[in-house]
Amino acid sequence: MAEVMLPMKMEMPNAPSKFTSPDLLHVLAVDDSHVDRKFIERLLKVSSCKVTVVDSATRALQYLGLDVNEKSVGVKDLKVNLIMTDYSMPGMTGYELLKKIKESSAFRDVPVVVMSSENILPRIDRYIFMLYLHVYRVKKL
Numbered sequence: 001m002a003e004v005m006l007p008m009k010m011e012m013p014n015a016p017s018k019f020t021s022p023d024l025l026h027v028l029a030v031d032d033s034h035v036d037r038k039f040i041e042r043l044l045k046v047s048s049c050k051v052t053v054v055d056s057a058t059r060a061l062q063y064l065g066l067d068v069n070e071k072s073v074g075v076k077d078l079k080v081n082l083i084m085t086d087y088s089m090p091g092m093t094g095y096e097l098l099k100k101i102k103e104s105s106a107f108r109d110v111p112v113v114v115m116s117s118e119n120i121l122p123r124i125d126r127y128i129f130m131l132y133l134h135v136y137r138v139k140k141l
Helices: 034-046 057-064 094-103 121-131
Strands: 025-030 049-054 082-086 112-116 135-138
Touching: 025 034, 025 057, 034 049, 049 057, 057 082, 057 094, 082 094, 094 112
Parallel strands: 025 049, 025 082, 082 112, 112 135
Antiparallel strands: none
């Protein structure tokens, strides 16, 4: 019989940094797929993270208070430690979201993980070098 291993609780480093606090790690997950959003949310909650999920890049910008075209719902002193986004979404892509985040003084230092089922190396290289992408994760289909 196979043994099932659950993810361990994330250990926070003892030394303070701009990405850690005594509070839970806060992750903003952006994906147009309901199934993928639920998967990410459950996985991160098991790892003791606070998770906010939104279904589009536009909604992510509104949540972060960065959308100048629509009424933003950004919370004053919002703390997001990590942003995970799908690349291929209708409307605004993960690349466009990443670019807007990196242009923001409030969130430019927040690590971003871009997930995609596409495995196109030149595109991945462009993200890493142009926008300081932290991780590009290829989704298994």
